[in-house]
Amino acid sequence: MSDTGDDDFMARRDAARDRLDRLFGSKGGNADDRRTWFEEVYDTAEGDPAAVPWADLKPKETLLDWLSRNPGGGRRALDIACGLGDNAQALADAGYSTTAFDLAQGAVDWAKARFANSPVEFSQADLFSPPADWQGAFDLVHECYTVQALHGELREKSYAAISGFVKPGGTLLVISRSRGEGEEASGPPWPLMPSEFARFEKEGLRLVGENSYEVERTGRIIPHVIAEYRRD
Ligand SMILES: C[S@@+](CC[C@H](N)C(=O)[O-])C[C@H]1O[C@@H](n2cnc3c(N)ncnc32)[C@H](O)[C@@H]1O
Known part of the structure; x- marks a missing residue:
């Protein structure tokens, strides 16, 4: 590889x-x-x-760190827009019964081939018209870098679409590039502003933890946030 x-x-x-x-x-x-x-x-x-500009070929460090403190024990997880599948595989390795989807069939086929013996259920689906039985069905919903890749009307709809998968008592984990309120962004990606992270709270979730950190990429320092929300 x-x-x-x-x-x-x-x-x-x-x-x-x-x-x-x-x-x-x-x-x-x-x-x-x-x-x-x-x-x-x-x-x-x-x-x-x-x-594939966003393919790291490994799970996000912050996700691994969070999973080390929050193992799955057989509970259900959903990985939003899984790309080549590394984060989904990390969820499964941490003991979550994991479903992962992407809009692009090419991504799904590639993830399945890379993780051929994986217990992850990879499937093609659209965040904005998902299977009805995914609504309120997951103990953990993991969103990494999808909202920041969307703009305009799609971005507006994404907060409710993502939050809708979290069951009562469940958790939403968001990993994203971040920017200051009102700061210009010539995306993609369009990093999330504080008011955009707050949109998940408007969808009936409660913020339980948030951490800002930086990632160095090709000599650039890129601000990130990992945020954890709960549906009470
Ligand atoms: C920036 S990539 C992030 C991929 C992965 N989450 C990661 O962290 O590497 C955004 C992904 O969102 C997928 N995507 C875009 N629109 C989508 C939609 N409406 N439903 C599901 N996936 C979508 C793309 O195909 C792409 O794989």
């Missing part, structure tokens, strides 16, 4: 970013434009993870 830190990998990633930025739907647009763009990212990557 390629190492995301090596020079050749980063050169291929830069080339892919240039190509993907030129595709229609890369900077926003309506639901169909964005869907087409996300599908093209996976379908034109030709199996090279360097061509």
Whole structure:
């Protein structure tokens, strides 16, 4: 498997970013434009993870840290927009009975191939028209980097869509890039502002923990937040 830190990998990633930025739907647009763009990212990557700009090929450190303190014990987890599947696999490894979905069939097929013997149930689904029996069904909902990839009307709808999966007593964990209130962002991604994190509280969830931290990526320091919410 390629190492995301090596020079050749980063050169291929830069080339892919240039190509993907030129595709229609890369900077926003309506639901169909964005869907087409996300599908093209996976379908034109030709199996090279360097061509998927957000693929780390490992779970997020902050998720692993949280899971070490909150093992699943067989409870149900949902990974929103799973991409290549590393975070979903980490949820399963921590003892959660895990469902993971992505809009792009190419992402789902790739995740299934990478984690061929995984107990994770990977499936294609749209955050905005999910299976009815997912509503209020999960003990843990994990959202990483999806809202920040959405803009306009889709972003507006995303807070309610994500929160709706959390069962009473359940938890929502959000990992996202962050920015100050009113700070400009020329996304994607469009990091979340404090008022946007607060949108999850407006969906009937209670903030129980929040931590700001920084991630260094190709020489840049990128502010992040991990936030934990509970449905009482
Ligand atoms: C920035 S990537 C993040 C992927 C993964 N969560 C991670 O942390 O690496 C955003 C993902 O959202 C997916 N996506 C975009 N719109 C979606 C939708 N409406 N429903 C489900 N997945 C969606 C894309 O296909 C893409 O895999």
